[in-house]
Amino acid sequence: MTPLLQAEHLVKKxxxxxxxxxxxxxxxxxxxxxxxxxxxxxxxxxIRMILGITFPDSGRVLLGGEEFCNRHRNSVGYLPEERxxxxxxxxxxxxxxxxxxxxxxxxxxxxxxxxxxxxxxxxGERSRKLEELSKGNQQKIQFIVSVVHSPKLVILDExxxxxxxxxxxxxTDILLELKKQGTAVILSTHQMDQAEKLxxxxxxxxxxxxxxxxxxxxxxxxxxxxxxxxxxxxxxxxLASSPSVxxxxxxxxxxxxxxxxxxxxxxxxxxxxxxISVRRFDISEPSLNAIFLxxxxxGGAA
Amino acid sequence: xxxxxxxxxxxxxxTKVRTKTFLxxxxxxxxxxxxxxxxxxxxxxxxxxxAHVVGVIDQTGEIAGHLDTLLRSRQKLPDGxxxxxxxxxxxxxxxxxxxxxxxxxxxxEKIVGYLIIPASIMKDGKAEYRSQNVGNLKVLSALEGGLxxxxxxxxxxxxxxxxxxVEKLDRSIDLTALKVSKTGxxxxxxxxxxxxxxxxxxxxxxxxxxxxxxxxxxxxxxxxSNRIIEVLVSSSPSLDLMAGKIIGLSMLGIxxxxxxAILGLVVALSASVVTVTLGxxxxxxxxxxxxxxxxxxxxxxxxxxxxxxxxxxxxxGYLSMIFTLPLIFIITGVENPNSPILRILEFVPxxxxxxxxxxIPLTPIPAWEIGATVLVLVxxxxxxxxxxxxxxxxGILITGKRPSFDEVVRWFRSA
Numbered sequence: 001m002t003p004l005l006q007a008e009h010l011v012k013k014x015x016x017x018x019x020x021x022x023x024x025x026x027x028x029x030x031x032x033x034x035x036x037x038x039x040x041x042x043x044x045x046x047i048r049m050i051l052g053i054t055f056p057d058s059g060r061v062l063l064g065g066e067e068f069c070n071r072h073r074n075s076v077g078y079l080p081e082e083r084x085x086x087x088x089x090x091x092x093x094x095x096x097x098x099x100x101x102x103x104x105x106x107x108x109x110x111x112x113x114x115x116x117x118x119x120x121x122x123x124g125e126r127s128r129k130l131e132e133l134s135k136g137n138q139q140k141i142q143f144i145v146s147v148v149h150s151p152k153l154v155i156l157d158e159x160x161x162x163x164x165x166x167x168x169x170x171x172t173d174i175l176l177e178l179k180k181q182g183t184a185v186i187l188s189t190h191q192m193d194q195a196e197k198l199x200x201x202x203x204x205x206x207x208x209x210x211x212x213x214x215x216x217x218x219x220x221x222x223x224x225x226x227x228x229x230x231x232x233x234x235x236x237x238x239l240a241s242s243p244s245v246x247x248x249x250x251x252x253x254x255x256x257x258x259x260x261x262x263x264x265x266x267x268x269x270x271x272x273x274x275x276i277s278v279r280r281f282d283i284s285e286p287s288l289n290a291i292f293l294x295x296x297x298x299g300g301a302a
Numbered sequence: 303x304x305x306x307x308x309x310x311x312x313x314x315x316x317t318k319v320r321t322k323t324f325l326x327x328x329x330x331x332x333x334x335x336x337x338x339x340x341x342x343x344x345x346x347x348x349x350x351x352x353a354h355v356v357g358v359i360d361q362t363g364e365i366a367g368h369l370d371t372l373l374r375s376r377q378k379l380p381d382g383x384x385x386x387x388x389x390x391x392x393x394x395x396x397x398x399x400x401x402x403x404x405x406x407x408x409x410x411e412k413i414v415g416y417l418i419i420p421a422s423i424m425k426d427g428k429a430e431y432r433s434q435n436v437g438n439l440k441v442l443s444a445l446e447g448g449l450x451x452x453x454x455x456x457x458x459x460x461x462x463x464x465x466x467x468v469e470k471l472d473r474s475i476d477l478t479a480l481k482v483s484k485t486g487x488x489x490x491x492x493x494x495x496x497x498x499x500x501x502x503x504x505x506x507x508x509x510x511x512x513x514x515x516x517x518x519x520x521x522x523x524x525x526x527s528n529r530i531i532e533v534l535v536s537s538s539p540s541l542d543l544m545a546g547k548i549i550g551l552s553m554l555g556i557x558x559x560x561x562x563a564i565l566g567l568v569v570a571l572s573a574s575v576v577t578v579t580l581g582x583x584x585x586x587x588x589x590x591x592x593x594x595x596x597x598x599x600x601x602x603x604x605x606x607x608x609x610x611x612x613x614x615x616x617x618x619g620y621l622s623m624i625f626t627l628p629l630i631f632i633i634t635g636v637e638n639p640n641s642p643i644l645r646i647l648e649f650v651p652x653x654x655x656x657x658x659x660x661x662i663p664l665t666p667i668p669a670w671e672i673g674a675t676v677l678v679l680v681x682x683x684x685x686x687x688x689x690x691x692x693x694x695x696x697g698i699l700i701t702g703k704r705p706s707f708d709e710v711v712r713w714f715r716s717a
Binding site: 051052070073076080082083086087089097098100101103145146 | 536
């Protein structure tokens with residue numbers, strides 16, 4: 001079966017700088033696809049090409065096997081990273097307008113807008129101007145605008161920004177529900193813990209190029225299970241120079257460690273106990289965050 | 303698939319037509335327009351309620367009395383009382399003393415001013431009027447006219463002409479100007495009426511350019527500055543977006559003009575100050591709509607290159623200036639609507655709407671001229687929309703630094 005979305009060898013250059021350089025991936029319905037990368041990696045440029053906002057210098061975007069054209073605009077939804085709503089118009093009519101603009105008949109648009117506003121507890125605010133809403137509520141409206149027309153593909157750029165924990169979990173539930181209904185969701189985010197919880201498979205790009213691409217478990221396997229999480233009291237700085245350690249992300253009272261070849265976790269534990277007071281020691285898969293930092297060279301700026 | 307420009311046009315129209323700014327402009331502009339054109343002329347022609355007392359130092363000894371009689375019979379207040387009263391200031395051999403006496407009366411506000419009629423007036427026809435306010439044209443022309451008639455009659459009498467004959471010969475003349483159409487029909491229309499009608503047309507056009515130009519730029523900039531544009535562009539083809547925007551905002555402008563036209567017709571018909579025929583109005587609307595579409599396309603193109611409100615304001619200024627440049631020719635136009643310079647400039651699309659708006663009430667315009675200017679305008683509209691579409695396509699995604707002119711040209715080629 002043809003995937004819902006295929007991006008093939010996308011290239012976009014701004015002058016001499018290649019913002020996106022030969023990026024390919026595909027997304028299926030019923031999938032939350034994680035699009036990750038540091039600032040300036042080319043995520044937004046890639047998204048714009050998928051949505052037909054800009055066009056690639058070379059490569060192509062296929063939706064349901066067909067090259068992207070204006071007809072497809074009705075079956076995609078988009079939540080941009082920066083707020084993009086009219087300030088002076090009312091909530092309900094704005095949501096309806098965008099639904100109609102995406103090709104929904106007006107009566108159906110009204111019903112769908114009502115359902116979504118109720119779902120996100122915004123029905124009471126339907127007659128207020130958007131500029132009067134709080135940031136978090138504006139974000140909810142922005143989200144509704146991206147899904148109100150029941151698109152097959154939804155692209156969300158940092159959807160959790162500005163939401164409190166309660167609304168974050170409401171949004172998480174909705175995303176999982178969309179996934180269950182067969183919608184393809186592309187989730188672009190810096191928040192690795194959110195990505196780790198929700199997204200699978202993942203695509204990590206840096207400097208316009210694909211660095212990682214695949215299912216979460218595969219990525220984790222690729223980066224080994226030799227990550228040791230250590231919590232301690234005392235001065236852990238010796239870890240950085242220890243020959244048993246291949247790589248370490250050192251924090252105030254804890255560390256994520258990759259062992260050097262042929263060193264067993266026991267060896268490290270003995271070494272650690274001799275120097276610091278160990279409170280917790282476990283062996284686990286690396287966190288997505290650690291992988292992210294490891295892969296994106298010069299890390300730490302995530 | 304249903305065209306999305308309809309949706310966009312409706313949205314642009316409905317969200318702006320109900321704003322306070324728009325409703326205000328519906329009312330404020332005509333009031334302002336009315337004030338600007340009619341109030342001065344109404345004030346100027348309004349009769350006085352009190353008589354002007356004018357001092358006269360008559361060194362001939364034979365003028366003051368006749369002038370008083372003449373002015374009393376000629377210049378009346380609405381209640382039938384004379385509008386001018388002559389207060390003779392006894393001319394003595396001491397001219398300086400006479401002047402002091404007159405000045406004294408003026409300072410005490412017993413008189414509004416004083417005439418000095420020298421003995422030589424019969425020969426050289428020169429006299430002086432001194433007043434603290436010499437800008438009152440009504441007083442000046444009444445005095446001048448009266449004095450002239452009295453002096454001329456005196457001269458005739460001296461030349462031995464029978465006073466009865468003088469009376470007969472000296473009937474004043476009333477000139478009525480009739481505007482003739484090509485078919486030979488004559489309609490009455492004096493200069494003031496034509497001038498006012500023409501002015502009303504021009505000012506209506508002027509206000510539309512100023513107010514709606516600003517609205518167009520604003521609306522594009524708002525969408526850009528808070529990234530609505532990304533959602534819009536991903537939802538519908540940019541051509542639909544631009545066309546929808548231009549058409550929606552044009553409908554807004556037409557609503558405005560239609561409202562003013564109805565209002566104007568009511569005023570015109572009831573006061574019969576302005577003479578417009580339905581044909582003229584239709585022609586005006588045609589030029590207005592085309593001109594509006596042309597202007598909108600240019601404003602949208604410029605708006606998609608700009609990023610801030612300040613820049614938008616600046617550019618509204620520049621663009622409006624180009625379109626309103628024909629205001630310079632307003633007097634030329636009234637004096638001679640068929641002057642060669644206007645006939646050339648009316649084919650420059652930036653000026654066409656304004657110049658034609660001015661000419662419509664003034665002179666019958668040959669069909670070929672209407673056809674040709676409309677054609678030029680239609681071509682310009684199509685061309686500017688096409689160009690605006692290209693610039694819009696790329697320009698709308700630009701934020702931050704404004705692109706250089708070279709860059710815009712490059713987009714133009716590549717988009």
